[in-house]
Amino acid sequence: MIRDSGADLVVLQEAVNQAAVAKIAELADLAHFMSAAGRSLAFISRAPVAHYEWHKPRRSRHAFLEIVPLPDVCRIFGVHLS
Numbered sequence: 642m643i644r645d646s647g648a649d650l651v652v653l654q655e656a657v658n659q660a661a662v663a664k665i666a667e668l669a670d671l672a673h674f675m676s677a678a679g680r681s682l683a684f685i686s687r688a689p690v691a692h693y694e695w696h697k698p699r700r701s702r703h704a705f706l707e708i709v710p711l712p713d714v715c716r717i718f719g720v721h722l723s
Contacts (some may be wrong), residue, residue: 643669652719656683690721
């Protein structure tokens with residue numbers, strides 16, 4: 642479904658299994674991805690990204706994921722809603 646949609650960047654929620662994120666990226670033909678142990682958000686992307694970072698606000702149960710795609714023309718935030 643992701644590959645067929647032609648998406649350039651996809652944020653994944655409940656992405657706690659790093660191997661599963663890598664497999665989804667492979668199956669979707671999106672060469673760039675990042676996930677991290679202990680983080681519930683990940684991304685897969687067609688193009689490299691300039692920057693990504695998880696931000697953990699003091700009162701939030703989950704971190705926010707900031708992604709800056711190349712070229713650096715926008716910032717995308719993934720938010721995990723509880």
